[in-house]
Amino acid sequence: MSDVVKSLSPRLIPAADKPIDRPSREEAEAAVRTLIRWAGDDPQREGLHDTPKRVAKAFKEFYSGYDDDPKDVLNKIFAEVEGYDDIVLVRDIPFYSHCEHHLVPFYGMAHIAYYPTKGVVGLSKLARLVEVYARRLQTQETMTAQIAAAMEQYLEPRGVAVMIEAEHMCMSMRGVQKAGAMTLTTQFTGAFNDPAEQVRFLTLVRHGKA
Numbered sequence: 001m002s003d004v005v006k007s008l009s010p011r012l013i014p015a016a017d018k019p020i021d022r023p024s025r026e027e028a029e030a031a032v033r034t035l036i037r038w039a040g041d042d043p044q045r046e047g048l049h050d051t052p053k054r055v056a057k058a059f060k061e062f063y064s065g066y067d068d069d070p071k072d073v074l075n076k077i078f079a080e081v082e083g084y085d086d087i088v089l090v091r092d093i094p095f096y097s098h099c100e101h102h103l104v105p106f107y108g109m110a111h112i113a114y115y116p117t118k119g120v121v122g123l124s125k126l127a128r129l130v131e132v133y134a135r136r137l138q139t140q141e142t143m144t145a146q147i148a149a150a151m152e153q154y155l156e157p158r159g160v161a162v163m164i165e166a167e168h169m170c171m172s173m174r175g176v177q178k179a180g181a182m183t184l185t186t187q188f189t190g191a192f193n194d195p196a197e198q199v200r201f202l203t204l205v206r207h208g209k210a
């Protein structure tokens with residue numbers, strides 16, 4: 001295990017990878033009815049009657065990442081790349097997540113780069129990896145670190161760069177109400193600890209050419 005993975009490991013294992021005692025669907029729907037009453041409405045009125053059922057179903061989709069394992073996403077490495085070992089960058093990967101403090105959405109773009117050593121993964125796998133972590137209760141900082149740590153652990157690259165740009169609805173809709181404020185997080189490992197490599201990454205993310 002590399003030092004990077006070790007240093008991130010307490011955060012790499014989210015609640016999702018621990019066995020959780022899940023309630024029944026009926027219990028989940030009852031909880032939604034309670035929250036509707038907490039908001040000040042009547043869960044029995046016609047428009048809200050089927051809402052608990054729909055919310056329970058939507059939760060399954062919003063939080064499907066708890067049933068996914070990054071290992072399964074990154075398990076197929078293509079070694080036949082004619083010695084290609086330069087940067088691989090997938091930028092502008094859209095994602096939707098929910099902040100773990102308010103259960104309110106935050107959403108934006110993820111950009112992931114790595115320098116391969118033993119081969120490359122299918123490009124769509126990087127988007128899938130983002131989904132594994134986005135579809136959980138998250139903070140943007142944790143998600144950024146988790147993506148970098150999973151890349152480190154399963155691809156053993158010369159370096160990983162992850163940048164996430166997101167708008168947090170809990171900032172836009174409540175509290176300080178700053179609509180449009182973007183939060184930017186980065187995590188660099190290995191070769192990307194070199195400031196020149198970080199500049200190359202950021203230039204490619206912004207302009208598409210080095």
Ligand SMILES: [Zn+2]
Nearest residue numbers: 099101102170
């Ligand atoms: Zn929040």
